[in-house]
Amino acid sequence: xxxxxxxxxxxxxxxxxxxxxxxxxxxxxxxxxxxSGEEAYGAALPKLVAITGAENPGGWKxxxxxxxxxxxxxxxxxxxxxxxxxxxxxxxLKAARDPAWRVQEHxxxxxxxxxxxxxxxxxxxxxxxxxxxxxAAAVRAVGAxxxxxxxxxxxxxxxxxxxxxxxxxxxxxxxxxxxxxxxVR
Numbered sequence: 001x002x003x004x005x006x007x008x009x010x011x012x013x014x015x016x017x018x019x020x021x022x023x024x025x026x027x028x029x030x031x032x033x034x035x036s037g038e039e040a041y042g043a044a045l046p047k048l049v050a051i052t053g054a055e056n057p058g059g060w061k062x063x064x065x066x067x068x069x070x071x072x073x074x075x076x077x078x079x080x081x082x083x084x085x086x087x088x089x090x091x092x093l094k095a096a097r098d099p100a101w102r103v104q105e106h107x108x109x110x111x112x113x114x115x116x117x118x119x120x121x122x123x124x125x126x127x128x129x130x131x132x133x134x135x136a137a138a139v140r141a142v143g144a145x146x147x148x149x150x151x152x153x154x155x156x157x158x159x160x161x162x163x164x165x166x167x168x169x170x171x172x173x174x175x176x177x178x179x180x181x182x183x184v185r
Contacts, residue, residue: 010053011082018050020083027051028091030076031103037069048072051079070100077106081113089118096122101134108137112144120146124153132162139165143172144179151176151184 005013014023026047029035035044041057041064048057052075058068077095080088096107096119104126111119119141126138139157142150151173158169176184 005053007053007078008082011051011079013053014050015083021085023051023079024083024085024088027076027079028088030072031091031095033073035072037064037066037072040069040072048075051075070098070103073098073100074102074106077103077110080110081106084114089116092116092119093122096126101129101131104129105134105137108134108141111141112137115145117145117147120150124150127153127157132160132165135160135162136165136168139168139172143168143175146172146176148176148180148182148184155185 011023026035026044030040030044030048030051035047040048041062049055057075058064058071060068073095077092080092092107092110095103098104098107104123107119108123108126110116111123123138123141126134127142129135129138135157139154142154146154154169154172157165160166160169173184
């Protein structure tokens with residue numbers, strides 16, 4: 001079985017070959033739907049191959065079932081964990097409401113990693129998501145980028161049925177206190 005490069009390495013290689021701004025523009029087009037799923041597996045396939053590092057992204061038979069098109073948006077969002085431009089906040093605000101939970105989870109991860117306070121309010125609905133991993137990602141984003149008033153939104157999740165979410169709340173509250181230099185409990 002062939003080994004695949006880690007996403008970080010794939011993105012670095014794409015940026016080295018095409019330039020970071022070009023790669024970011026492709027990902028914005030994928031994430032926003034400007035490049036449709038049909039186009040992504042058609043004329044825009046070389047762009048999708050560049051950001052995924054796979055000759056057949058997803059490994060599906062052609063034609064790709066449209067039910068899998070959301071993966072294009074997931075892969076595009078993932079790129080922003082490794083390359084950034086300040087004008088991406090607006091596209092991520094829209095992506096926070098994407099119907100695919102994996103896209104929403106990536107927006108939360110990016111928010112936490114890049115401490116994007118502008119996105120926190122858009123992620124608050126994810127605190128009630130049915131999947132614990134999405135709730136936990138949203139909690140981590142609040143801890144990394146939220147303000148004092150956001151502590152009230154995550155505090156109830158300290159009693160979440162999922163241990164991962166409860167642990168994320170504890171760490172997020174501590175992180176908020178450290179970052180804001182004031183108690184939030």
